[in-house]
Amino acid sequence: MASINPVDGGIKGNHNYYVPEEFFRRDAEKGSIYLRDGQRAAKVSEDFITGLHAGLDDEVGDAANLIMYKCGYEWALQDMKRFNERIRKEYGGGKIDIWQMNTRFVFETWWWPLNVEGFGHWSLDLSFKKKNLTFVEIRNSAVAFSMKRVGKPVCHLYAGLFAGTFTFFEREERQCIEVQCYSMGNDCCKFMVGPEKQVNAAEFWRQEGASAEEIKVNF
Ligand SMILES: [Zn+2]
Structure with a gap:
């Protein structure tokens, strides 16, 4: 132990x-x-997550989505600082940072505690690295599982979390969009992380009705 x-x-x-x-x-x-x-x-319980989103929605309407995104983003920046400190001590002999380690190892080690905390299973597609894009799949999103099936993405907290995480790790501003959500009737949530221009393009395609796979092959 x-x-x-x-x-x-x-x-x-x-x-x-x-x-x-x-x-x-x-x-x-x-x-x-x-x-x-x-x-x-x-x-916190699912009721807390539902209440948080519903309360914000009552107060500020659609701006609630942006607030949750920003919460996720700020959380990520703080979490990655802690994570890098931990990993440098635990695996890097006090000298090697996350940037000198295997990327997949770094990200699997980062997500594992979040998995234990109840944020769901993730899988990471790093095959679009040359295009500065990362695709993330989440099963059992704590947010989507707490909310009704509303027919649009609801995991703005996760999108912000991934945007902040990859901004920190790639040392360039990154944004994230949820291109498919459990709340839309899908079996899992899918996100795309990348520069603003590509993320805006993906959002446009999603609103036009493109699936997550169709968006992916467009890049
Ligand atoms: Zn979702």
């Missing part, structure tokens, strides 16, 4: 962890939950 020192974020024991008990540390006295690296966390 791994142990955690929440003061310096030092991690001892196994690299990999598979059950929530290895991942969350509870401080019953303070009523707090911490992640493996000492980051404070909160557990």
Whole structure:
């Protein structure tokens, strides 16, 4: 069993962890939950996610989508800073950063805790790297599973999260669009990450009725 020192974020024991008990540390006295690296966390229900989206929608209408996107984006920037620190210590001997490591290893290691936290399974298509595009598939999106089937993408938090993550990693501004969502009746959610121009083109095609696969082959 791994142990955690929440003061310096030092991690001892196994690299990999598979059950929530290895991942969350509870401080019953303070009523707090911490992640493996000492980051404070909160557990929320599907009702909370639904309420958050519905409440924002009531207050600001369509701008709610942008707010959720920006929340995801800012979260990603903070999370990637923590992640890089953790990975440099845990795998890089204190010297090697995520940019010097295998890209797929980096991203699988980044997503795994989010998987344990309930954000769903992901798969990553890096085969469009030369075009500065990345495609992400999410199964069991926590947002889409909480919402009704509304016939349009709802996972703006995820889109922002991927935009921020790839902006940090690729050191260039990236945006993200959800080209297919569970809320549209699909079996999973699909996202495209890339420069603004290509993301805008993908959004145009999506609104014209193109499927995720049709959008992909257009690039
Ligand atoms: Zn979705």
